[in-house]
Amino acid sequence: MADTKREIERKFEFTTDKAARRGIPDLTGTDAIASVADQGTVDLDAVYYDTPDQRLAADGLTLRRRTGGADAGWHLKLPVAPGVRDEIGAPLADTVPRALAALVRSRVRDAALEPQVRLVSSRRVSHLLDAEGMLLAELSTDAVRAERDEAAVSWTEVEVELADGADPALLDAVEKRFRKAGLKVCDAPSKLARALAETGTEPPARPRPAAEEGTAGALVLSYLREQRDTLVAQDPAVRRNLPDSVHQMRVACRRARSAFKTYRKILDRAVTDPLGEELRWLAAELGLDRDQEVLYDRIQTHLTELPRALVVGPVRGRLRTWNNARRAGTRRRAVAALDAKRYTALLDALDALLAEPPLLPRAAEPAARPVPKAVLKDHERLAKRVAGALDLDPGVERDLALHEARKAAKRARYAAEAAVPELGKPAKHLAKAVKSVQSLLGDHQDSVVAREALRGLGAQAAGAGESAFTWGVLYAREEALAARDEQELVDVWAQAADPALRAELGG
Numbered sequence: 001m002a003d004t005k006r007e008i009e010r011k012f013e014f015t016t017d018k019a020a021r022r023g024i025p026d027l028t029g030t031d032a033i034a035s036v037a038d039q040g041t042v043d044l045d046a047v048y049y050d051t052p053d054q055r056l057a058a059d060g061l062t063l064r065r066r067t068g069g070a071d072a073g074w075h076l077k078l079p080v081a082p083g084v085r086d087e088i089g090a091p092l093a094d095t096v097p098r099a100l101a102a103l104v105r106s107r108v109r110d111a112a113l114e115p116q117v118r119l120v121s122s123r124r125v126s127h128l129l130d131a132e133g134m135l136l137a138e139l140s141t142d143a144v145r146a147e148r149d150e151a152a153v154s155w156t157e158v159e160v161e162l163a164d165g166a167d168p169a170l171l172d173a174v175e176k177r178f179r180k181a182g183l184k185v186c187d188a189p190s191k192l193a194r195a196l197a198e199t200g201t202e203p204p205a206r207p208r209p210a211a212e213e214g215t216a217g218a219l220v221l222s223y224l225r226e227q228r229d230t231l232v233a234q235d236p237a238v239r240r241n242l243p244d245s246v247h248q249m250r251v252a253c254r255r256a257r258s259a260f261k262t263y264r265k266i267l268d269r270a271v272t273d274p275l276g277e278e279l280r281w282l283a284a285e286l287g288l289d290r291d292q293e294v295l296y297d298r299i300q301t302h303l304t305e306l307p308r309a310l311v312v313g314p315v316r317g318r319l320r321t322w323n324n325a326r327r328a329g330t331r332r333r334a335v336a337a338l339d340a341k342r343y344t345a346l347l348d349a350l351d352a353l354l355a356e357p358p359l360l361p362r363a364a365e366p367a368a369r370p371v372p373k374a375v376l377k378d379h380e381r382l383a384k385r386v387a388g389a390l391d392l393d394p395g396v397e398r399d400l401a402l403h404e405a406r407k408a409a410k411r412a413r414y415a416a417e418a419a420v421p422e423l424g425k426p427a428k429h430l431a432k433a434v435k436s437v438q439s440l441l442g443d444h445q446d447s448v449v450a451r452e453a454l455r456g457l458g459a460q461a462a463g464a465g466e467s468a469f470t471w472g473v474l475y476a477r478e479e480a481l482a483a484r485d486e487q488e489l490v491d492v493w494a495q496a497a498d499p500a501l502r503a504e505l506g507g
Contacts, residue, residue, distance in 0.1 A: 004240070005087045007077070009161035010171045011186040012178055019182025020156060024141060031173035032130045036139070039125040044068040046119045048192050049096060051111040054201075056104060059233075062192050063096070063104065063113065069123070076100045077190075078236060083171075088240075102339070106235035109344045117195045118147045128160075128170075135163040136170055146195035153198040157191065158183060216370045217363030220263045221354060223418040227256040228350045235338060238286070246290045246334065253283035256350075258414040262374050268358035275353065278346045285337035289330035296323040298450055302474055313467040322457060367422040372505045375419050375427065378412040379502065382434065386493050394483070399448045402486070406441035409434055426504030433496040440492050444485040447478045454478065 014020035027033050046066035050056045056063055060079040066072060074090040074097055090097035096113050104113075126139040140159045145152060160174050175185065188194035211217030230252035237245035257279045260272035299319060303311070337343055357363075362370050385408045389401035416431035458471035 003089070005089070006080070006164075007085045007087045007161060008083060008168060008171075009159055010083055010175060011188075011190075012158040012160070012175075012183040013186050014156065014158075015182050015184050022181065024139070024158060025177060025181040027128060027139070027174060027177060030177045031170050032136060032167075033128045033170075034131040035129045035133075037127040037129055039127055041122060041124045042069045044119075044121045044123055046121070047115045048117045048119065048195075049113045050116045051108055051113065053111070054116070054196070055107045055111065057116075057192060057196060059107060060189060060193075061104065061107070062190055063100065064119075064192075065092070067092070074100055076103055078103070082189075103236040103239055105338070105344070106232045106347060109347065116148065116201075117192060117199070119191055119195060120145045120147070121191075136166050137162050137174075142191075144191060146191070146199065148195065148199040148201055151199040151201075153195065155194070155198075157186065157194075211357065211359060211363055214366060215363060216263070216266050216365050216367045217357065217359045219367045219371060219422050220259060220266045220363070220418070221357055222421070223259055224256055224350075225354055227252040227259070228347070228354065231347065231350075239335060239338065241331070246286050250283045250286050250290070253279040253286075254410060255414050255418075257283075258411045259418055262378055262411060262415040262418070263371075265370060265374070266360060266363045267353075268360055271353060271358040275346070275349055278342070278349070282337060282343060282346060286334050289327060289334055292323065292327050292330060294446070295449060295453060296327075298446060299453065299474065302477060303470070306470070306473065310470060310473050312469045313461065315461075315470045318457065318461060318466070322460070367419075371419050371422055375412075375415045375423075375430070376502060376505060378408070378415045379430065379434070382408040382412045382437070383497060386437070386489070390486075390490065394486070398486075399444075399482075402441055402489075403445050403448070406438060406445055409438035409441055413438055423505065426501075429504060430496075430501050433498070433501060436492050437489070437496045440485055440489055444482055444489075447482040447485065451475055451478045451482075 027036055044066060045068055046064045048062060048064045050063065062077045063074070065074050071089065073092045076088045076090075077085045078088070079085050088100065088103065090100050101108070101113065122143045124141045127135055128137045128139055130136055138161045140161070142157045142159065143154070144157055145154045158178075160171060162168065162170065178184075186194070188197060211221055231249060234245050234249040234252070238249055257276045260267065260269070260276045264272070296319070303315065303319065382405065385401070385405040389398055389405050392398040392401055413431050413434040416427045416434060419427040420431070454471050454475045458468040458475070461471060462468045
């Protein structure tokens with residue numbers, strides 16, 4: 001696969017025929033543009049691929065095979081933000097490259113990728129340069145002809161794409177200059193979107209909610225739809241190993257599972273329980289590498305904070321070797337899970353649930369009735385687990401009980417967050433309070449896991465004839481941190497258990 005390019009651009013079109021005849025205004029003197037250098041004209045021929053039901057176009061993705069120009073080949077464009085896309089390239093080939101096909105798998109699944117639209121363009125290119133001759137942006141004027149089946153449409157489009165490191169404010173300045181000359185920002189986000197619209201083949205509309213607006217069923221389904229969409233959107237990011245992508249995907253799995261449990265009187269558990277198990281499997285497969293990364297960073301940070309006199313032996317080298325051994329293959333396993341039929345079956349099952357949800361009678365009630373009760377029930381469950389854990393003496397049993405309380409805190413937080421669209425500030429306040437409890441219990445559990453790892457590292461060091469002193473120091477430090485967390489939990493939980501929070505929800 002070729003490298004990835006962050007594309008920051010803005011597309012324009014002429015507002016009148018008169019403006020089109022005048023053409024592009026001279027941009028010299030606009031913002032930092034000192035000169036405009038003509039680069040000639042190039043002919044481009046691109047065929048855009050998608051599923052027959054336009055799944056990529058529906059989510060703003062484009063996959064094309066293009067000849068002509070300096071970057072002939074396959075290009076997949078993934079939306080990042082309005083006017084910003086990541087373009088991932090692959091060499092020219094007759095079929096869709098496997099690397100690009102993998103990045104759209106969460107959307108395409110078992111459907112075929114077929115040619116949908118052909119765009120033939122004559123592109124005149126100019127470079128916008130600063131006073132030192134450095135490239136600020138590329139200005140392109142495209143005479144486009146789009147062909148689909150028997151239909152064909154033509155138009156002229158102007159595109160300004162920033163060079164790497166250029167100030168995005170340049171686009172605002174160019175837009176202001178263009179507006180005065182009779183150009184506006186294109187209504188369509190891409191050439192493909194315009195081609196589909198003007199040939200009468202736009203992507204089908206998203207399915208409408210399967211429950212009446214304002215009901216408990218509509219609220220829960222909307223929340224679950226958000227989690228499904230996150231799974232689909234984060235899939236290519238995980239495959240590209242982008243920061244926080246695994247975490248976001250795992251959280252979506254957890255949120256959906258929690259919603260199934262919290263709102264089990266809204267959706268039939270006979271359908272949601274098996275789905276919850278599949279989501280648990282996916283989160284576990286994704287988390288192996290991330291969990292090890294978090295553990296390694298924690299131990300390394302605490303090691304760095306130790307005075308030199310307390311670091312005895314080849315501690316850092318052993319830590320790196322241990323980490324490398326544990327992480328070997330974990331990323332491959334995560335990607336293998338995304339390549340598995342079990343994963344696409346899970347996505348299909350989520351789609352089916354949203355299309356034909358197994359709604360129970362209470363789903364038809366106004367959300368203000370069953371939703372607060374469900375949220376408060378999870379809060380009560382958390383209260384019992386926290387109280388039970390704090391009643392135990394320090395030790396393994398208490399650690400396990402606090403870990404179970406952490407799970408309950410996640411569920412209570414997610415339940416409150418799901419209810420925010422209907423319950424507003426009361427649910428938001430409860431979610432914030434419970435999040436503090438979850439964070440503290442999460443740090444405590446990280447300490448428990450770190451102590452187990454440090455015990456093993458100390459044993460390895462001793463077995464190799466090295467001093468285990470530093471591992472013991474780090475272990476003692478983790479014990480102290482865990483004890484501090486347990487002491488703080490009393491105060492943090494008191495805030496989350498404030499009767500006023502429950503009263504806001506009607507409890």
